[in-house]
Amino acid sequence: MQLRKVFSVLLIFACLLSFSQSAFADNSEGEEASIEVQSIGSNRENPIEIQNLYYSTGGLLISEDDEKWYKWTNDTGSPKLLYSDMYPDFGQTSLSLSAILQYNETVESNFIYANKDEDRSIFNNLYIPNGTTVYLRIKMEDSTPPYSYYRLHFLILNGPSQ
Numbered sequence: 001m002q003l004r005k006v007f008s009v010l011l012i013f014a015c016l017l018s019f020s021q022s023a024f025a026d027n028s029e030g031e032e033a034s035i036e037v038q039s040i041g042s043n044r045e046n047p048i049e050i051q052n053l054y055y056s057t058g059g060l061l062i063s064e065d066d067e068k069w070y071k072w073t074n075d076t077g078s079p080k081l082l083y084s085d086m087y088p089d090f091g092q093t094s095l096s097l098s099a100i101l102q103y104n105e106t107v108e109s110n111f112i113y114a115n116k117d118e119d120r121s122i123f124n125n126l127y128i129p130n131g132t133t134v135y136l137r138i139k140m141e142d143s144t145p146p147y148s149y150y151r152l153h154f155l156i157l158n159g160p161s162q
Contacts, residue, residue, distance in 0.1 A: 047071035055154040061140050062147050070136040074128045079159030082126040089149035094141040097121035102133040
């Protein structure tokens with residue numbers, strides 16, 4: 001009797017395993033698996049949103065093709081002035097800071113490049129009308145070394161009174 005119960009349990013267990021799929025099975029049936037990893041801020045469609053009138057951060061670019069995007073929208077009801085500077089945290093990597101101003105859904109500027117002061121890139125009093133979205137882009141200008149740490153400071157000041 002005991003042997004019959006053990007045999008029944010083993011038979012049921014074997015049947016359950018034969019109908020289940022392995023957790024490691026490949027369902028692609030020969031198709032090439034492709035995974036594209038994008039971090040927040042790696043492109044204009046997925047920028048890092050700046051919520052405050054002052055923002056300071058550090059970041060890392062890992063290749064010559066890597067870039068970081070930041071976004072701020074002037075929804076304050078009045079024009080503002082942007083002061084921003086960016087510089088490599090250490091090393092001799094050359095970085096650039098540029099901006100695109102999107103005035104509405106259909107009108108935007110070309111890239112506006114920050115002034116260079118040795119290794120710093122600076123926007124000093126860039127005029128931002130009310131309702132405009134600013135996209136900042138940080139990009140490596142050369143690939144030596146193949147990575148670069150940077151610091152970014154972003155400050156919004158009151159614009160000219162009307």
